[in-house]
Amino acid sequence: MMTGRLPVHVLEEFSPACGDEAGAVPLNMTTLGDKLSQAGYMTHFVGKWDNGARYWDMLPLNRGFRSFLGILNKGTYSYSGIEYKSVQKNDDLIDFWDNWGPARTLANDGVNQEHHFRDRMLSILRTHDASRPLYMHYSARSPHSPHQAPHEYINKYDTLSSTSRRVYMAMVTMTDEIIGHVVEAFKTRGLWRNTLMVFSSDNGGVIDVNKACYQMDGSDALLEAEGFHGTVCPYSASGASNWPLMGGKFSFFEGGIRVAAFVSGGLIPKAMRGTTISKGIIHIADWYTTFCRLAGVDEFDAKGNVSELSFERKGDKSVPPVDGLDMWPTISRGAYSPRVEIHVNSDVFISHRWKFVRNKAVIKVAERPGPMLSNASSPFTDRTLREFTCESLPGCLFDVLDDASEYYDLCNTHQSVCDDLRGRLEKANEK
Numbered sequence: 001m002m003t004g005r006l007p008v009h010v011l012e013e014f015s016p017a018c019g020d021e022a023g024a025v026p027l028n029m030t031t032l033g034d035k036l037s038q039a040g041y042m043t044h045f046v047g048k049w050d051n052g053a054r055y056w057d058m059l060p061l062n063r064g065f066r067s068f069l070g071i072l073n074k075g076t077y078s079y080s081g082i083e084y085k086s087v088q089k090n091d092d093l094i095d096f097w098d099n100w101g102p103a104r105t106l107a108n109d110g111v112n113q114e115h116h117f118r119d120r121m122l123s124i125l126r127t128h129d130a131s132r133p134l135y136m137h138y139s140a141r142s143p144h145s146p147h148q149a150p151h152e153y154i155n156k157y158d159t160l161s162s163t164s165r166r167v168y169m170a171m172v173t174m175t176d177e178i179i180g181h182v183v184e185a186f187k188t189r190g191l192w193r194n195t196l197m198v199f200s201s202d203n204g205g206v207i208d209v210n211k212a213c214y215q216m217d218g219s220d221a222l223l224e225a226e227g228f229h230g231t232v233c234p235y236s237a238s239g240a241s242n243w244p245l246m247g248g249k250f251s252f253f254e255g256g257i258r259v260a261a262f263v264s265g266g267l268i269p270k271a272m273r274g275t276t277i278s279k280g281i282i283h284i285a286d287w288y289t290t291f292c293r294l295a296g297v298d299e300f301d302a303k304g305n306v307s308e309l310s311f312e313r314k315g316d317k318s319v320p321p322v323d324g325l326d327m328w329p330t331i332s333r334g335a336y337s338p339r340v341e342i343h344v345n346s347d348v349f350i351s352h353r354w355k356f357v358r359n360k361a362v363i364k365v366a367e368r369p370g371p372m373l374s375n376a377s378s379p380f381t382d383r384t385l386r387e388f389t390c391e392s393l394p395g396c397l398f399d400v401l402d403d404a405s406e407y408y409d410l411c412n413t414h415q416s417v418c419d420d421l422r423g424r425l426e427k428a429n430e431k
Contacts, residue, residue: 024052033064168239205240280337
């Protein structure tokens with residue numbers, strides 16, 4: 001979304017933003033913040049950045065945003081801001097950033113980070129000059145791991161037997177409530193009637209359950225600084241469910257890449273409100289181009305095409321053009337989506353209703369957990385053991401419209417489709 005590129009044209013693998021340059025958006029790609037700033041928008045980023053932090057140039061205020069409150073890396077404990085992976089290294093790294101420096105007055109003050117994000121967004125809306133266009137990007141930390149939520153939200157689901165499910169649903173409920181507060185603030189300022197709000201997940205939910213939740217009781221000297229004595233569910237004790245889709249986060253099955261999304265706001269024509277967009281595919285990269293067009297700025301990335309900066313800061317290195325397509329006709333009047341294909345990665349290609357998986361390709365998280373993943377009887381399994389290897393020639397073919405659970409490989413009965421998509425995948429991989 002930040003670059004308008006498909007992930008295959010930026011980064012395919014999960015990489016740390018600080019420890020590996022491959023975890024950052026290349027500096028020679030113009031961000032959505034850059035584009036909308038050029039169009040005169042007041043741009044603000046609140047929440048999880050995760051677009052790179054190794055160099056100063058990678059920070060949000062150097063990538064087109066006028067203000068930033070959030071975390072730079074992937075996940076933190078919700079009350080102290082302690083980076084969750086640093087705990088494993090017996091370190092005390094706090095990841096909580098306010099504009100150009102650490103959010104020292106906010107970290108470990110007993111308030112959940114997500115509520116700090118809410119308060120910042122409400123402050124932005126209260127003080128915004130209504131004569132200027134506004135772009136506010138809220139990248140919610142919830143429900144990313146480690147999973148925590150205030151007790152009053154967890155208690156709403158005390159009839160559920162699964163602790164991880166209760167905590168997960170509490171985090172989603174808290175995020176939903178925050179969105180409601182923000183929408184009301186837009187309406188109070190009289191901004192809602194000209195606003196387009198896009199809500200989208202970035203991937204399917206994690207369906208690992210090979211660890212249990214635990215109680216933070218202050219016995220751990222490092223985590224005692226968290227200032228929160230309650231239930232914590234680590235990454236591998238997720239309470240998510242992508243049913244009826246197969247797979248989850250880190251998988252190229254539908255449970256990993258098909259996500260929940262909706263649009264709202266006064267800018268949506270009344271005739272389209274409450275309808276379902278069913279005429280084609282929308283990729284999250286398409287919002288880059290859609291927003292650029294609505295803002296009256298060209299989505300063309302001149303910065304990337306002149307190769308003015310290489311990602312590794314040594315020599316010239318060109319970048320692929322913007323992949324995003326304009327979805328405003330689709331969401332404003334129900335036109336067919338201009339997107340009919342997605343080059344998912346070097347092994348997977350989607351065209352219309354068909355998903356092609358290359359022969360011998362291995363897809364992780366190949367599991368269908370059922371309608372309630374996180375119940376008391378869920379097996380404790382290791383994600384690395386749940387893999388699918390395509391054995392068909394020239395590959396495996398799934399109809400993701402009629403068979404969203406991807407039960408049936410149709411390559412034998414639709415050989416011509418299989419051959420065609422293999423050719424398209426090979427051609428796309430050459431670019």
